[in-house]
Amino acid sequence: MTELTKRERMKLPPTEMPERDPEIRRTGFMEVNFGYDPDLAVIEAQRCLLCARPICIDGCPVGIRISDFIHHVALEEFTEAAEVIGIDNSLPAICGRVCAQEVQCEGACVLDKKGKPIHIGHLERFVADFVRENSPLEPPPNAPPTGKRVAVVGSGPAGLACASDLITMGHEVTVFEALHELGGVLVYGIPEFRLPKDIVRSEIDGLADRGVEFRTNTVIGSLDTLDDLLTEEGYDAVFIGVGAGLPKFLGVPGENLIGVYSANEFLTRINLMKAYSAKAQTPILDMRGKNVVVFGGGNTAMDAVRTAVRLGAGRASIAYRRTMDEMPARVEEVHHAQAEGVVFDMLVSPLELLGNDDSRLVGVRLQRMELGEPDDDGRRRPKPIEGDIFEQPADVVVIAIGNVPNPLLLRTTPDLDRTKWGTLVADTDTGRTSKKGVFGGGDIVTGGATVILAMGAGRRAAASIGEYLATGEW
Amino acid sequence: MNTILEVRALAPDVAYFRVEAPKIAKRRRAGQFVIVRVEAEGERIPLTIADSDPDGGWIALAVQAVGHTTTVMNRLREGDDLLDMVGPLGQPSEIELFGTVAVVGGGLGTAIAYPVAKALAGAGNDVVSIIGGRSRPYVIFEADMRACCDEVHPCTDDGSYGFHGLVTTKLEEVMARRTVDRVICAGPIPMMRAVAETTRPRGVPTIASLNPIMVDGTGMCGGCRVSVGGESRFACVDGPEFDAHQVDFELLSRRNKAYLDWEAEHKQVQP
């Protein structure tokens, strides 16, 4: 391969991600993006300017050595690329798919100003997939057993990343999960069409092969309390990665009508319980031809509305208080949703959910909004337009306005400090909580955030757990 | 894991299971439940822990076949394993010395009320149990109740056994005769509502064990929400027991019928 000059690199057009036809993907749960093949990946990697000071790295919450790995891709050294990514990210196939790249690595890339940032996420995903499918990396050998035992509570990205580093250090690790399947939101929340469950499964199998013990169907706080783990069960340290799983509701009349779901319930029924499959036993309201309204503007809302499309909804819409510009969802998901025919009703806020005599949902009463002055964090605050209220038919409403921490574990461990929002207090760098030997990270500490942040928190906590176990110092 | 140690018929369509679960047996308290899955791609169904033996390492479940999953479960035999079982879930019953407590169970509800009756008796209360069924074979847990209660009143709709009439009529009779400090009820929704209306005028604190449709049972989905005193509560983590005088039974009854059409269409195993 001939080396390209900087000028030549800048002229290359971005390599778009091949994706399944919207008309076809509306009908099933197959993954939307096909991924790059090696040729496409190399072409895209060649666009990277390999900046002397790669500012893209500042945009990645875990500081992946982006220019280094991309350089390897350009040279077709995919294994080396995977090794470089692996230094900082233990879940690249997942993050490459679900990170909000446009506000992270790609948003920071110098080429972003020209509107042509390097597709770092696509490349990361390619490297991870290619290596997994062709010549999986040898995991680092586990250090000799330390004789120390660590309990990890919750099997989402925070817990998995923490477990991975701890087992490498030679500690004994048990992951406890309340549900019957492992993976947290990666499994019950994010749908198959965005994150195939096989990928999550293979990460977990890899951890099991390396000696991590997994116990599903175990709710810490009720079967064993946190204190039981540290005393009776003989664990030397505990990592809490229980996520922010308690759904928020709107607080308007009619929320208990039949046909009104939290996004968690709606997505769990589909993803975890496979309610879309004729074989599965968990029912879901038949969506065929139905009118589905999803409240919210984040990734969860997009996942819910696109799931509704796939279940055959006649009209599936997003109802959001602000405008498209303020929506927190990943840009790619919004584009995909639009291509799949999702309707975006902006600047509306629910006043009431309307039911019939059988308590079944039949419609929503909405208040039209306008954007007012920016608030403290610079976002323009929506305010109602006086008197502009209207009704719209709806057979199903999904509420996707966020989650708050599930109190199950914290409620039975009163000596753990928590904030007034119910999140666990833990040091950002070390994950240390107010209780000796107990660490925390991920959504339970930050409130609903992202996979990469949860993963990073899990790894920082693992490092500090290692230190604590070695020195005994708190 | 979760091996069935014993299974026997309690009533038509109701089976009694003893399931190996050493840890749950040790931790669980009266009023709590487990969530069980019996087949791949199967539903998660909540079942009350009817009894337990911490030394023997088992818990007891009483299951009424009403739909697919309960029917499949009731076909399992000794030595089979339950695919998944998680618990104990839910808040334990409030067990204190109240004085005299009437425990009212209707049909399968008696299996749900029994562990509470036993715990209340253990705390020194005089427990009067009123246990109803359609006809004689549907009155369950009578011997167990007799072992812990002061009085036991079987009631049948058809008069084939015990008192001929509604459990609420019997409850009136008991309350007229002796001071009742608290009432606990479990059973069909109309029965619990009727119990609440029977005790309301007398101001007797009344607790109902609610059975909304659940998915995860850990507070994650909100599917189990019930309206109590005008507020939404999650039955799996805030309940399942609530102040019966505050519960919106009408809404509960409607929400429990949400999937009737779906179930009728998809019934794969005939109960």
Ligand SMILES: Cc1cc2nc3c(=O)[nH]c(=O)nc-3n(C[C@H](O)[C@H](O)[C@H](O)COP(=O)(O)OP(=O)(O)OC[C@H]3O[C@@H](n4cnc5c(N)ncnc54)[C@H](O)[C@@H]3O)c2cc1C
């Ligand atoms: C629908 C949806 C879409 C999303 N899309 C994106 C996206 O595109 N990109 C992105 O970066 N982020 C996304 N997120 C956010 C991201 O998934 C979360 O920030 C991340 O999963 C948090 O990881 P975690 O490990 O802290 O917790 P979780 O993933 O929530 O895992 C916590 C686990 O702990 C278990 N648990 C809870 N309590 C107990 C207990 N007492 N005992 C045992 N186990 C317990 C839970 O069952 C769960 O499995 C999305 C979230 C949702 C809901």
Ligand SMILES: Cc1cc2nc3c(=O)[nH]c(=O)nc-3n(C[C@H](O)[C@H](O)[C@H](O)COP(=O)(O)OP(=O)(O)OC[C@H]3O[C@@H](n4cnc5c(N)ncnc54)[C@H](O)[C@@H]3O)c2cc1C
């Ligand atoms: C906290 C709690 C404790 C329970 N304890 C017991 C118990 O000890 N023994 C027992 O036999 N049953 C118990 N139930 C009820 C039991 O969970 C349901 O009967 C079961 O989920 C029905 O599943 P299915 O697939 O067999 O029936 P489905 O086909 O799902 O439903 C059949 C019918 O049962 C009703 N139903 C569905 N789900 C529930 C539900 N969760 N609760 C009540 N009715 C439902 C529906 O209205 C439907 O008409 C309990 C429920 C709760 C919430």
Ligand code: SF4
């Ligand atoms: S982990 Fe996420 S933010 Fe970091 S480089 Fe990868 S895609 Fe970008």
Ligand code: SF4
């Ligand atoms: S900033 Fe952009 S062009 Fe520069 S190294 Fe990073 S990805 Fe490549």
Ligand code: FES
């Ligand atoms: S069953 Fe999901 S929150 Fe209670």
